[in-house]
Amino acid sequence: MTAPGYSPQSPATRELWSAPVAPDAVHATVTVPASKSLTNRELILAALAEAPSRLISPLHSDDSARMIAALQTLGVQIDEVDGEGEFGPDLEVNPNGALTGDTVVDCGQAGTVMRFVAPLAGLSHGDVTLTADESALHRPMGTMIKALREIGVDIDDGGNWSLPFTVRGRGHIRGGEVTIDASTSSQFVSGLLLAAPRFDVGLHLIHSGGRLPSAPHIDMTVEALAHRGVHVERPNAHEWLVPAGALRGKDIAIEPDLSNAAPFLAAAVVTGGSVTVPGWPARSTQPGALLSDILTVLGARTSRRAGALTVTGTDRIAGIDLDLSAASELTPVLFALAAFADAPTTLHGIGHIRGHETDRIAALVSNLRALGGEAEELPDGIRILPRPLRGGLWRAHHDHRIATAGAVIGLRVPGVEVDDIGTTAKTMPEFPQLWQRMLQGQPA
Template sequence: MPTDPDVWSAPVADGPVAARVPLPGSKSMTNRALVLAALADRPAVLARPLRSRDTELMAAALRALGTGVTRDGDAWRVEPGELRGPARVDVGLAGTVMRFLPPVAALATGEVTVDGDPRARERPMGPLIEALRALGAEVDDGGRGALPLTLRGRGGLAGGAVVIDASGSSQLVSGLLLAAPRFAKGVEVRHEGPPVPSAPHLAMTVAMLRDAGATVETGPDLWRVAPGPVTADAWTIEPDLSNAAQFLGAALVTGGSVTVPDWPEVTTQPGDALRGLLASMGAEVTRGPDGLTVRGGGAFGGLTADLREVGELTPVLAALAALADGPSRLTGIAHLRGHETDRLAALVREINGLGGDARELPDGLEIRPRPLHGGLFHTYDDHRMVMAAAVLGLAVPGVEVENPATVGKTLPGFTDLWSGMLTGRE
């Protein structure tokens, strides 16, 4: 047993799991709702928000610009205020904060400096910076096309039409759209380049804008948001379906059963794709009054899938693939090289470090089954690498997970939830 507090011994399942696992709110929905509430014309309450590093960073960023964000029991109350600098904003390693906050900061009066963790300075930001300049913002990034950057706001932004290559992240579009109702001319965003990944997240942005009273039109690689008021009295945040991946996957690995309650009947969350993906690997998947239930039957097959729209599920699916009975081919995910870490390289390195057979493709991963052994699994400050390691540890004794606390980015208390699942506790 390791004594290093920065290493977690992933527990091995001693039989089929049988658990009900309630999940906290969606990070993607929470941070979108925070932005829209900050730009609204009256106070709003966010019910069941996620409280994690990413969402606390967004709340702190909005507070720094003059928005009131306070806890109200299990909810957040947001009081819009005059956006103003000077302010310094820490985005950590949160893609939503680093892409959603600058367009909001461009509406402020005064100077706002935006920076984050060292890896944040390597993540794609150039297209957003150039788009903001084209829409009338003054942005000083030192010519890097990356963080850190400083916006010098004049209390508003002209807006208008802009062309952007968002093939690196759909968040580059979402960031512009969320703030666009407050632009003088609104915005018309046209994407030119390879396909935009994570289309469900763009659908989420559009749906939440419309829920807040904005007028939004969409077409192929085109989004228009008209100027106008934002009205958001209340948001109820759905459970984070992407964070269900490792728990539902545990049913497949152990031949057991896991239920995630409150699974929405209709949702824009990418994690809803887990129903079809796990079924194609051999799981029995049902949705009923109790939530979504996944049952495993022992051995399970590999997965061949284009994950372009659901790339965030890749680390857990890759871990499942390493334990499957047949080969897997996961494609459409070249953009994951620009995530919290280069996820493709990291997954290959760590799966192979445990004796696996994984290799990179130009746009994905190929994984073939091989007997695995224990060892140290590095996580690269990436929450989803911790989740992948936990899945492997269910079937492989001796998986030691580096820096498990990094999972607090989106799922604080993950290791307790994981242990509770294995003992049948909620």
């Protein structure tokens, strides 16, 4: 459904969207595009591999386009080729030898580009300046800058510990032991692990902070490295040893994005209907794989059959107390469901989502209050107190997941308008069309 040659939308593009109300229970089958997290990890590994790779049914979105453009800027050849995926072509990635420098990488809104490309810039031959959309310059980067300096990378950040900054690539990175505090983002761990096989002596990485957020994403990184012949040792939950060595070129099929399936599955819960997502993997390191268990606790029924997950809503949405530290990206959609629950809900273990595209906790609370609801910010989470809601403006705050949460609430509340539905293009440019087709009961 996405045209070949997809390029990121302009940050100035804004589209006010009237969230459609579901007149009846939703009954639909929805096929979602590929995982952003897997696509961007595999692009990095393919760029560092010793031979070409093919990504089968990858994601085509703002974030993946930013990653492709960044790697092409560093001299990696990436071509679109015919494939069988319905959301766009496959990608052929040819490393083309040494990474080039003397260039600028625009990360847009993509945290994975910021955190994953920075180490590659150190492997390049020449200066690489990393920058981003103005609305994303606040995103934490100090941990990555400090870590890279400790393993031998020369970085000029003007003393700000943030974007924009310039990496003075020397064609190699020494590597060795480094200790970081990755409690604000697991992407710091993943970014270092992905590039580590190309370091002169590999990497011994130690996390010294508190609870690691989104730990499944680190498992995803370790598994992706294993598929390319790199075995990561884990002496404990906060320590990784990556040997120096070659990365295999491979053909890799990308799973559907399970977290992007969340708003569609939530539609079944909030309307008492039934939504099926085909291609649901039997096993996955994606945090969205936890949706089946979480939605069951909320009161829905879930079933697996023939590689598909079906969620069926019941006559209630339960108020719950839920630790979301392993799947914090699901917070906005679960927050939307909690607004219709039969009792208060507390979501915790998510303090780090204040540093995403926006302060997600503050954005969700202010949006719900604007619709007559009630929620309160907690040091490490949110408490939602169900109240009757009214229509009004739902602000996306440049955040795709905040936008889709507004769509879920709009299924039950007439008059909800999302001020920037176009921000869903970050990971799912087809969202408005898929949402409408779901409501019409068509295969989406």
